[in-house]
Amino acid sequence: MRKLKVIEHISLDGVVQNSADGDGFPYTDWTAPYRTPEGRDALLAAHGERFDLLLGRRTYDIWAGFWPKVPGNPMADRLNAATKYVVTHRPESLEWGPVEALGKDLVEDVRRIKAGDGPDLVLSGSSTLTSPLLEHGMADEVLLIVYPALLGTGKRFFAEGTPAQAFELAETRAMPSGIIVTSYKIAGPLPKAEV
Template sequence: MRRIKILEYISLDGIIQAPGGPGEDTDGGFAHGGWSAPFDDPAMDDAIGAAHGTGFDLLLGRRTYDIWAGYWPNAGDSPMADSLNNATKFVATHRRESLSWGPAEALGADIVAGIRRIKAQAGPDLVVWGSSSVTPVLLEHGLADEVLLIVVPVLLGTGKRFFADGTPPCTLKLVRTRTGASGVLVNTYEPAGPLRTGAF
């Protein structure tokens, strides 16, 4: 069985939209694309490399797939570009005929069933980047095995959120943390069951 790892750049106020560059994702008039770039840090790079491991496939929402399909095939020769281009992309989409950045496969009409099927197969870990419509589904149905949050010390105010309305209540266990010289925090969590409440 494969493990599913969610990786996200996230601002202090929970925004995950367009961390990589201006124009990456302007949905909703978002004008702050590239907000993570000034905080690039060896701690962040090391954590991303470790999370990807020696081989992986991708699990992506349609919007993230389209953004990456327009960038990575033309990104030049690098280990990251090669690994992303060669990975199989499993995509939540209604347009399976337009998955030109391959190898790629649509999850099907029932996204949860599609993810369960792929997770049950033998193969490398599945890495999820961005894909704000897919991550709540993974958490709701207990399909995520690891959540790596690269916390960037900025406040953005608006944009697509990782913890959006409708994210299911749950508990996450912090298993690793690292602080970069730029102020970035790299926190790795594992799902730890339903939300627990109490009183002081």
């Protein structure tokens, strides 16, 4: 069975947004000052040599406008080669392939993909998909790249109302730039306190 790893770049206050998206977000590309060769290597290792992508439509469109135009880059080569499973209402306009459009039932589609053959899946940049996948037990691991920045505004990693979850620390690593890379295994629902 294929595993699903959620990888997110995140601020200390839980913001994952990195571009304006038409909503006036003021801190476009706020992760740039912290990028280092060591961080790049850690991110490449976290993704692995081969993987497929699970993406929301907005992330797909942003990445499709960038990664195919980056020649000779190890991350670009891996992302371009990956099959992109895209949650979208406009499947006819998917050009960056290999690609497969997913329908209205995200959980059932992800369950089908995970049961099939192929490399593990990486979900990145699509904050609206994270909460429902965690709620239905579809994610196996969460890897957070935590930046030493407080943004105060922007899209958050977990949506309000996401069911409580327990996580087990798998690994953590501090980078000289101040970034902390932390990997968690999903432990399941968080038990409620007994009254």
